[in-house]
Amino acid sequence: MxxxxxxxxxxxxxxxxxxxxxxxxxxxxxxxxxxxxxxxxxxxxxxxxxxNKKNLYLEVFRARLIPRSQSMCERFKKFLGQRQPSDSPAAVVEALAQAFLEGPLSDDERRCHYQLMVREMSQPGEAFDLVFEHVMQPLLQDLSRRLRLVITEEIEEERLILNIESILGMIIHFNYFRSVITRFTGHAYDSSFKKRLIEHIIDFSLYGLGVGKKEVLT
Amino acid sequence: MxxxxxxxxxxxxxxxxxxxxxxxxxxxxxxxxxxxxxxxxxxxxxxxxxxNKKNLYLEVFRARLIPRSQSMCERFKKFLGQRQPSDSPAAVVEALAQAFLEGPLSDDERRCHYQLMVREMSQPGEAFDLVFEHVMQPLLQDLSRRLRLVITEEIEEERLILNIESILGMIIHFNYFRSVITRFTGHAYDSSFKKRLIEHIIDFSLYGLGVGKKEVLT
DNA sequence: TGACATTTAAAACAATTGTTTTATACTTTT
DNA sequence: AAAAGTATAAAACAATTGTTTTAAATGTCA
CATH class of the missing domain: 1.10.10.60 (Homeodomain-like)
Known part of the structure; x- marks a missing residue:
């Protein structure tokens, strides 16, 4: 044919x-x-x-963005599987940050991906539903399940969700606000800087500012 | 007249x-x-x-968004001044989260504010320069100075910037991704939920996931 | 090869866009 | 009150928009 x-x-x-x-x-x-x-x-x-144009727009989500999200999630699982040990919060966050910042994509593809997604998030429409159902929802559930397994202490569902959204928020921020970040740090958004970002995301996700001491059960 | x-x-x-x-x-x-x-x-x-239309767009930034940003920063300083003690990282983050999530604005005004700002961040244009110069830059410098004063240990400039951007990323995320957050948590985005969000932002910013122990000088 | 379907191309469509023009109302000033 | 300056209104402008139509080209299969 x-x-x-x-x-x-x-x-x-x-x-x-x-x-x-x-x-x-x-x-x-x-x-x-x-x-x-x-x-x-x-x-x-x-x-x-x-x-028509509208349908082309939706097809971009169906045929490009959603499959790419799934391949990024696959990459996440692969990264996590490679880590030894893979059953710690640090491993989960590292694999996640790696998959979403370095992943299998070209840098231009990644920029494209986040711009498209963020654009749809503020004003829920048809494309939003697609992204929510096929990207956000499964990712959150997967992360929720994995983190619950590796976090020793008891943690309520809502707090877990907020934690995950905070990490995702950081990852999205460092992808979407590139121009701001590069202007502030003075670094080009190259692979060595991305490694630095991944380090930081892991560190901040695990310990925050890392000052003072964490009280047990605030 | x-x-x-x-x-x-x-x-x-x-x-x-x-x-x-x-x-x-x-x-x-x-x-x-x-x-x-x-x-x-x-x-x-x-x-x-x-x-013309373009100039109206820019005037919206000059006459609305930028002054509002400044009033939010004022509010931040006021909150911080009210806190006792006000010289801890916890105080800074709390005042920041309060000013940016509860602040002096109506909820609709805040939504408007973040949508407008985020929209301009991905594709630097004329309005981007305005926001960067009059909003992002002074805020980052102010936060950088304040945090450096209250963090006891030595911290390099770049790491401080990344820390601040992580906190701002969270705040922006929880404002801009409302529809996602409310769908996931099942909570309406009302004032009691915002209090919960502020609590979370403080907690996560200071301690992250709060699991394991922070090594000194990783 | 010839009939058929599929794909590309070019032109035309009505609707909508930002902007300008022209005319009318309202205020202020002399 | 007359004149001048300012603000609103309505109509018209050319340019651009998404979409449709019609025609030509290309491929498939008998």
């Missing part, structure tokens, strides 16, 4: 460029003509393959 | 509604006609008072 193959090529060029542009400028900030210029194809191709 | 006064009223109605709409849908997601309908004024009023 050479036909079907060539079909897929144009279709995926559109998806790729659409994702990048939507991530940068948002749904309404991007025109269909902008996308087809980047994808080097004809205007009607968008409506031919995806029906 | 009744003239100048009445002038200001329409002008501010435009600014108010523009900020709310821009925060919800972004610059290109909002039409001038949408704004003037919400502000209950004529179409040409936007160009009369602000020249």
């Amino acid at each position: 050479k036909q079907k193959n060539k079909d897929a090529i144009v279709k995926e060029r559109i998806l790729n460029n659409a994702e990048s542009l939507f991530a940068q400028k948002g749904f309404r900030g991007v025109t269909v003509r902008e996308i087809i210029n980047a994808a080097n194809c004809n205007l009607s191709a968008v409506n031919y393959y995806f029906g | 009744k003239q100048k006064n009445k002038d200001a009223i329409v002008k501010e109605r435009i600014l108010n509604n523009a900020e709310s709409l821009f925060a919800q849908k972004g610059f290109r997601g909002v039409t001038v006609r949408e704004i003037i309908n919400a502000a209950n004024c004529n179409l040409s009023a936007v160009n009369y008072y602000f020249g």
Whole structure:
């Protein structure tokens, strides 16, 4: 099926460029003509393959963002499995930070990924539901289960959720606020700086500012 | 000057509604006609008072977001001054979380504020420079100075910055990702839940997950 | 090869966009 | 009160938007 193959090529060029542009400028900030210029194809191709612009946008989530999230989660599990021992909070946080900052993606892909996701989070819409159901929900549940196994003391569900959201919030922040972080630290956002960030995320997640002493059961 | 006064009223109605709409849908997601309908004024009023749409957008930052940020910082200092003792990391974090989650603003104003700011952070533009210079930079420097005073042990500048960004990341996350947080915890985002959030932010910022013991000088 | 379906291309569509123009009302000042 | 300055209103502008239509090209399969 050479036909079907060539079909897929144009279709995926559109998806790729659409994702990048939507991530940068948002749904309404991007025109269909902008996308087809980047994808080097004809205007009607968008409506031919995806029906309309809105559906192209949703397809970007279905065909790109969600699968990528799942592959990042896979990477997390793989990292965690490699660690010895893998049953400590430190191991879980390290594997998580590694998977979400270094992971299998190119840096541009990761930037794209977080921009697209963050954009949808403030104003729940159709895409939000997709992300919530297929990305946030399973991730939180997985993390919740794993952390509960490795944290020795008793911990109520709500506090666990807030802890996890704090760690995820940090990871998202260090991805999404790159321009701020690099301006403040003066470092380029390269692989050595990412290693530094991962170190920090682990340290802060486990000990916070690390000053004073933790009271038992505040 | 009744003239100048009445002038200001329409002008501010435009600014108010523009900020709310821009925060919800972004610059290109909002039409001038949408704004003037919400502000209950004529179409040409936007160009009369602000020249063009882009300039209205920037004016929203200059006349609304930046002053509000400064008043939040004032509130932070006031909270901190009220605390006894006020020279501990716990006091600083508590005052910060209080100022940024409870502060002097209505809840709608706060949502608006964070949405507008986060939107600009991913794609540096003109408004980004304004926010960076008048909001992020002074806040970070103030926090850096204060924390250095109250943290007993030696701490390198970069680590301090990362610590501060982690705390700010959490605060932003718990404001911006409301819909996710409320869905996960099942709590409405009311004042009692905000108190819970502030408690958590203090606890996590000081001790992290609070498991295991912190080694001295990792 | 020839009939068929599939894909690309180009042109045209109505609707919406930001902005400008022109005219009318309202205030202030002389 | 007349004049001048300021603010609101309505209509029109060209440009851009997403989408549709129509035509040409390309591929598949008998």
